[in-house]
Amino acid sequence: MVTNDEDAHVRRLWRHRGTTLPTPRRGPRQQLDLDDILDAGIAIADVDGLVAVSTRAVAARFGKTAMALYPYVGTKENLLALMQDHASALPTWENPATSLADALRAWAEALFGVCLAHPWLTERSWSQASQGPNEQDWLERLLEIFDAWDVPAEARPPALTMLYATVRATAATAAAYDRLDGREITEWTRHARATAAHVPDLGTRYPLSTGLAPLTPEWRDNPRAALLGAVRLVAAALGATDPHP
Numbered sequence: 001m002v003t004n005d006e007d008a009h010v011r012r013l014w015r016h017r018g019t020t021l022p023t024p025r026r027g028p029r030q031q032l033d034l035d036d037i038l039d040a041g042i043a044i045a046d047v048d049g050l051v052a053v054s055t056r057a058v059a060a061r062f063g064k065t066a067m068a069l070y071p072y073v074g075t076k077e078n079l080l081a082l083m084q085d086h087a088s089a090l091p092t093w094e095n096p097a098t099s100l101a102d103a104l105r106a107w108a109e110a111l112f113g114v115c116l117a118h119p120w121l122t123e124r125s126w127s128q129a130s131q132g133p134n135e136q137d138w139l140e141r142l143l144e145i146f147d148a149w150d151v152p153a154e155a156r157p158p159a160l161t162m163l164y165a166t167v168r169a170t171a172a173t174a175a176a177y178d179r180l181d182g183r184e185i186t187e188w189t190r191h192a193r194a195t196a197a198h199v200p201d202l203g204t205r206y207p208l209s210t211g212l213a214p215l216t217p218e219w220r221d222n223p224r225a226a227l228l229g230a231v232r233l234v235a236a237a238l239g240a241t242d243p244h245p
Contacts, residue, residue, distance in 0.1 A: 015034065037062075040061040044057055084130045084135070087117075090134060093106055100235045105228060115172070152238075171223070
């Protein structure tokens with residue numbers, strides 16, 4: 001059975017796709033805009049992470065109390081889900097018709113960009129999917145690519161799992177790299193040098209892992225390079241046919 005809270009939350013999620021926002025039956029007339037509230041929460045999360053987001057912190061941006069925010073967003077978990085879908089709005093791009101690899105790369109790079117702009121999105125587990133329209137748009141767009149290139153039905157679930165997981169993991173790593181300061185980089189370098197000094201035969205013990213060539217000359221670019229390499233591997237494994245005319 002759908003509760004009143006669930007009904008209100010779904011109406012908020014789909015407010016730009018045909019549903020009407022719930023309004024309080026009593027009390028003062030609403031003075032805030034839901035999009036503005038979510039933009040404020042996203043701004044906090046972008047700078048300080050999800051740990052800094054609370055109904056109190058968001059409400060304070062408007063000179064309101066946490067309780068005053070409840071009629072607009074519901075619970076804190078509802079607020080986070082609304083923020084998640086709002087921040088996941090699909091950017092505009094054309095699916096390349098040149099190859100499956102090119103089409104998947106365009107999709108993956110677009111999602112990578114959104115996750116990098118809002119690193120806290122990768123902190124939300126798949127079990128916390130918002131079930132909102134913007135997140136649904138990403139899945140539909142990916143399946144449209146699979147459909148256009150005749151990807152077999154049985155290959156689609158594992159392929160989309162690999163693509164989503166790789167985008168999330170590489171974006172999270174890239175964001176972590178961006179947050180590293182000079183002190184942390186120096187500490188990492190010192191640790192590497194100490195390991196080399198105390199374990200001089202590391203290369204002999206682990207010849208394969210120590211022999212891996214870097215993906216790019218600049219280590220900060222490695223997550224994106226890894227993503228693009230993974231996309232090529234997935235596309236090759238799918239063995240898709242020509243797109244429909």
